[in-house]
Amino acid sequence: xxxxxxxxxxxxxxxxxxxxxxxxxxxxxxxxxxxxxxxxxxxxxxxxxxxxxxxxxxxxxxxxxxxxxxxxxxxxxxxxxxxxxxxxxxxxxxxxxxxxxxxxxxxxxxxxxxxxxxxxxxxxxxxxxxxxxxxxxxxxxxxxxxxxxxxxxxxxxxxxxxxxxxxxxxxxxxxxxxxxxxxxxxxxxxxxxxxxxxxxxxxxxxxxxxxxxxxxxxxxxxxxxxxxxxxxxxxxxxxxxxxxxxxxxxxxxxxxxxxxxxxxxxxxxxxx
Amino acid sequence: xxxxxxxxxxxxxxxxxxxxxxxxxxxxxxxxxxxxxxxxxxxxxxxxxxxxxxxxxxxxxxxxxxxxxxxxxxxxxxxxxxxxxxxxxxxxxxxxxxxxxxxxxxxxxxxxxxxxxxxxxxxxxxxxxxxxxxxxxxxxxxxxxxxxxxxxxxxxxxxxxxxxxxxxxxxxxxxxxxxxxxxxxxxxxxxxxxxxxxxxxxxxxxxxxxxxxxxxxxxxxxxxxxxxxxxxxxxxxxxxxxxxxxxxxxxxxxxxxxxxxxxxxxxxxxxxxxxxxxxxxxxxxx
Numbered sequence: 001x002x003x004x005x006x007x008x009x010x011x012x013x014x015x016x017x018x019x020x021x022x023x024x025x026x027x028x029x030x031x032x033x034x035x036x037x038x039x040x041x042x043x044x045x046x047x048x049x050x051x052x053x054x055x056x057x058x059x060x061x062x063x064x065x066x067x068x069x070x071x072x073x074x075x076x077x078x079x080x081x082x083x084x085x086x087x088x089x090x091x092x093x094x095x096x097x098x099x100x101x102x103x104x105x106x107x108x109x110x111x112x113x114x115x116x117x118x119x120x121x122x123x124x125x126x127x128x129x130x131x132x133x134x135x136x137x138x139x140x141x142x143x144x145x146x147x148x149x150x151x152x153x154x155x156x157x158x159x160x161x162x163x164x165x166x167x168x169x170x171x172x173x174x175x176x177x178x179x180x181x182x183x184x185x186x187x188x189x190x191x192x193x194x195x196x197x198x199x200x201x202x203x204x205x206x207x208x209x210x211x212x213x214x215x216x217x218x219x220x221x222x223x224x225x226x227x228x229x230x231x232x233x234x235x236x237x238x239x240x241x242x243x244x245x246x247x248x249x250x251x252x253x254x255x256x257x258x259x260x261x262x263x264x265x266x267x268x269x270x271x272x
Numbered sequence: 273x274x275x276x277x278x279x280x281x282x283x284x285x286x287x288x289x290x291x292x293x294x295x296x297x298x299x300x301x302x303x304x305x306x307x308x309x310x311x312x313x314x315x316x317x318x319x320x321x322x323x324x325x326x327x328x329x330x331x332x333x334x335x336x337x338x339x340x341x342x343x344x345x346x347x348x349x350x351x352x353x354x355x356x357x358x359x360x361x362x363x364x365x366x367x368x369x370x371x372x373x374x375x376x377x378x379x380x381x382x383x384x385x386x387x388x389x390x391x392x393x394x395x396x397x398x399x400x401x402x403x404x405x406x407x408x409x410x411x412x413x414x415x416x417x418x419x420x421x422x423x424x425x426x427x428x429x430x431x432x433x434x435x436x437x438x439x440x441x442x443x444x445x446x447x448x449x450x451x452x453x454x455x456x457x458x459x460x461x462x463x464x465x466x467x468x469x470x471x472x473x474x475x476x477x478x479x480x481x482x483x484x485x486x487x488x489x490x491x492x493x494x495x496x497x498x499x500x501x502x503x504x505x506x507x508x509x510x511x512x513x514x515x516x517x518x519x520x521x522x523x524x525x526x527x528x529x530x531x532x533x534x535x536x537x538x539x540x541x542x543x544x545x546x547x548x549x550x551x552x553x554x555x556x557x558x
Contacts, residue, residue: 048461077463088458092476101472105463112464113471154458161462 001025002165002197007056009042009221016042018221019056024214027197029188031212033205035241039221040201044167047199048082049073060165078105081158085170087150091143095134095153098142099125102160121160128156132186148179155186159194166190168200172207184211205237337530340523351528355511359532361425362507365500366493369429373436373493374486377402380437381444382470388448388456390466402445405438414500428505432493440489447481448474480551487544494540498533508533 002024009017017039024030032040045051047058049065057064065076081102089098100117102125107117129135132152137145142153151171158166168187172180188211191198202208208215209229217225217232217240225236316323341348382388384398410431417427456473464472475482501509508529515525 050457050460074463074465077461082458082461084454084458084461086454088454088461090455090458090473090476091452093472101459101464102462104459104465104468104472109465109467112468157458157462 001027001061003057003059005057005059007043007046007058008054009039009046009051010054015221017046017053020218020221020223021056022216022223022226024197027191027195028213029191029198029200029211030214030216031200031202031208032216032218033202033208033240034218036203038218040218041169043218044082044169044199044201047165048080048167049077050082074105078161079163080165080167081161081163083151083154083158083166083168083171085173087142087147087154089142089150089153089157092141094139094141095129095145096122096125096138098153099128099156099160102157105161125156125160128159129153131159132156146179147175148182151175151179151183152186155183155190159190163196165197165199168198170201170203173203180207187211205232208232336520337523337527340521341527344524347524348528348531351525352532355508355525355529355532358501358506358508358511359536362497362501362509363494363536365425365429365432365497365505365507366490369432369497370436370486370490370493372429372433373489374440374482376433376437377440377444378475378482380441381448382474384441385445385448387453388451388470388474402438402441405434406442407438408435410435410496410500411503414505415503418504423504423506425506428497428500428507431500431505432496435496436489436493440485443485444478444482447478447485451477484548484551487547491537491540491544494537 004020004022007017007020008015020039020043032043034040042051046053046066049068053066056066058066060076060080065080068076090101097115100121103117103121104112111117126135126138129138132155134145134149134152134156137149137153142150145153155171166187171187172183175183184207187198187200190196200212202212209232212229215225215227215229215232216223217236219240219242225232225240312323380398380402383390384395384402386392386395389395389398413434414427414431417430418424421427451474455477456469459469459473497505497507498509498512501507501511502513504510512526512529512533515522515529518525
């Protein structure tokens with residue numbers, strides 16, 4: 001279904017993604033873990049075609065999506081939704097309009113300019129918001145919502161695209177543990193109920209273990225681990241994060257069982 | 273650290289610094305004065321009449337206007353009514369050209385902003401186009417167009433819109449540079465076209481600033497459109513030229529037109545500053 005073949009991205013002398021290859025044969029929930037700067041974001045951005053690759057191919061259902069141009073490229077972007085760490089909504093527009101932006105690639109440009117969407121699209125957008133539990137905020141401006149709510153609006157926009165793949169770039173990194181859990185559960189549910197492939201960049205081990213079917217570990221642009229959550233032992237994690245023997249798994253945790261402040265302090269320590 | 277370093281005298285050091293600053297300031301002032309004086313002498317020499325000879329006559333025209341108007345104050349309201357339609361024509365020219373110019377400016381500014389441009393390599397091209405549009409005075413464009421198309425409001429409108437596009441484009445592109453790129457990236461990720469990204473991702477962020485600059489430009493364009501009347505583009509400027517051409521004894525009509533223009537500009541100035549203040553208050557308060 002999805003084949004990533006010797007994918008490489010260089011920024012000048014830096015190699016962000018180095019010869020990455022893996023294959024996915026059916027829709028799964030995949031977590032990519034690694035330190036910041038390991039190339040996780042660059043990989044997702046290449047897959048969504050926000051960034052061009054230097055070398056290699058990404059084949060989805062037999063077609064090399066990296067070679068698409070113009071309208072075909074936009075059609076692929078429409079099939080391959082992306083969720084961002086900072087939500088990337090239009091802050092001054094209302095929630096439903098933001099969700100309807102998911103249909104941009106399929107609508108004639110002129111009607112989107114005047115915010116003219118078909119009635120059934122508007123109803124579908126509200127249904128999706130209902131499914132994610134934020135239909136009450138439908139008419140509010142996106143900037144008036146909390147981070148967790150905004151991220152759910154972003155997920156709603158992704159679902160509005162009716163995509164085959166959902167990419168999530170650190171979807172919970174700017175959320176508190178409570179909202180992080182809501183957002184991760186929403187992504188898992190979308191995978192379970194709709195059978196869509198979800199690829200999420202995560203910087204915490206326990207989230208990857210808890211929600212993903214398969215975990216890919218990246219370090220310095222290379223894939224250093226590819227397996228099931230059960231195979232992800234502490235020793236393997238140490239390798240992925242390049243940490244010493246003092247590495248504690250809790251240090252990457254966002255579980256609610258930890259007091260919030262304590263978690264944040266530990267995260268900060270790992271980041272250093 | 274400083275306490276253990278007695279030879280370093282803070283006072284003397286500061287005084288030396290101060291003296292140097294004063295010296296530089298003095299030099300700059302001297303250069304400025306020298307440029308002023310030499311420039312004045314040069315222009316005075318080239319001037320047909322001469323500045324000092326002409327200076328006492330400066331107030332001759334306003335005095336003549338006043339002398340003509342004061343005995344005929346009762347006629348002023350009639351003049352106001354008579355010239356009101358041409359004032360509206362002038363304001364209309366200004367409004368239409370501001371709208372068209374702002375639309376063009378929007379497009380040009382987005383095409384010439386780094387990070388937003390449709391064709392990043394063509395940014396210098398669009399910048400130069402705006403420079404040219406800004407550099408050519410309205411009156412030059414208007415004169416050429418009047419020669420080609422004949423007199424009337426259309427050449428004036430095109431001329432002002434042309435200049436406005438260049439002037440506003442520069443200001444708009446500075447506004448664009450401060451736009452948050454995250455929404456634009458979000459719209460790119462769903463497969464939106466460049467136009468959709470700009471219209472839905474950038475314009476909602478920058479429109480209050482666009483609007484405020486466009487209002488400012490509207491005021492300037494009212495004056496520009498009045499001036500273009502002088503060269504045959506219709507509106508109140510044309511009437512003003514005629515009124516002034518009738519000469520001494522009939523300057524009361526010119527006075528009425530001056531008052532009308534003054535009032536119009538005051539009204540639009542107040543209006544636009546009011547609207548802009550309201551918008552800034554709203555933006556800060558959300």
